[in-house]
Amino acid sequence: MDPAPLEAKLQNLGLEESLSFLDGEYGSQAVFSTSFGLEDQAITHAILSQNLKIRIVTLDTGRLFRETYELHQITNDKYKTRIETYFPDAEKLEKFVNANGPDSFYASVENRKECCHIRKVVPLERALNGAKIWITGIRREQSGFRTEMSKFEIDSAKQIIKYHPILDWTWEDTKKYVKDKNIPYNPLHDKGYPSIGCAPCTRAIEPGEDFRAGRWWWENESAKECGLHWVDGKLTPKKG
Template sequence: MSPSELEAKIQGLGLEESLAKIAKEFPGEAVFSTSFGLEDQVITHAIYSQNLDIRIFTLDTGRLFSETYELHKRTNGMYGKKIQTFFPDAQAVEDLVNEKGPDSFYDSIENRKECCHIRKVVPLNRALNGAKVWITGIRNDQSGSREGLPSVELDGARGILKFHPILDWSWERVQQYVQDNRIPYNPLHDKGYPSIGCAPCTRSIQPGEDFRAGRWWWENEATKECGLHWVDGKLVRKKGSQE
């Protein structure tokens, strides 16, 4: 199925309905990746509350906040489910730390991307094995690099469709959904952390700063991504365009 064909099937559907349609069209072949951010908790709730046939997994980099681990536990308990966890290869992490030290990512963008690749991208590729649709919590206004993304796109390098069910949701709408459905969330969100990743690479943001300004804050690159959501080596910035 092409991205346009899938987009046509879910056009006009809300969050719950679109996810139910995905589960029906791709039984046992749709997966959702959560990092336990507020957006991801919204989608987790929509999947688990409908008992949909969509596998949920997370990537444990080994450098997460203690609050994130606690939320993982609370989420499993609330829904009576077990979110599948994928870890980086131990030997690869050992080699990286032994060669460059525990915090090499501060030294250069190349080192940071290497760390992200080992701790995130490689485990993600294992987690996506056998799946045909990858569901994400990406929103357009999270950063300029994500503005204008299509709701369905093809990750040609991995041979998988990507679906962003809350792409056009505002931060306020996400917060309201969490409140209305009494969904557990990371308390760091209340402390100025709208986007939460690894502890050494995430800080709180100040009013007026970009949504993802707290991620890899020491870097000057306009596009701050870890590599998980690059399609064929780049981000799809505008529908129908690879610029």
């Protein structure tokens, strides 16, 4: 599982070309996970407009914004597709909520991380079952943690290669691509929400605030992540 040959072949390719190449190499064993943010809509368009076999999956935590659900439907309708949706394990979620309460993530970082683990991390593991490469919409400027990432990573715990095709895009690059291609996007982006997760855990940001300041804003930790993009169970990025 060495990403170096892939990295060499894709280094001069644009978004559409790189995804088309991966489609030829992996087909449905390549998986793109979307949360319907602006970055993810750009990649979704690049996949579906080319009729690629790359699977597109999403995680329904049960606590998403109404606008996110609406965009999911709009995207399905526009591209005549059905994005695969994965849900949390009902028994595990019931046990957690009954023991801690519906909004216990506000009470402690530990509770919040456990909530993320049940609602997102475990369903993602099912979504990636059998996949050889996992494509994400991560951009380098989204947070300080992500500035150290490389486009290719190896997650040996999941036995998968991760690929971030728009890692070097800016927010303005992303907005321009979406506008130029007439891609549907979440209207919350126009209301000060650059990063959109679960509704109780996301707020709009003020001018000058960090891109991800609206995520888990009540926490004091400098690197606020849900665990989806930890490599080998660690917060520190592991370059491939």
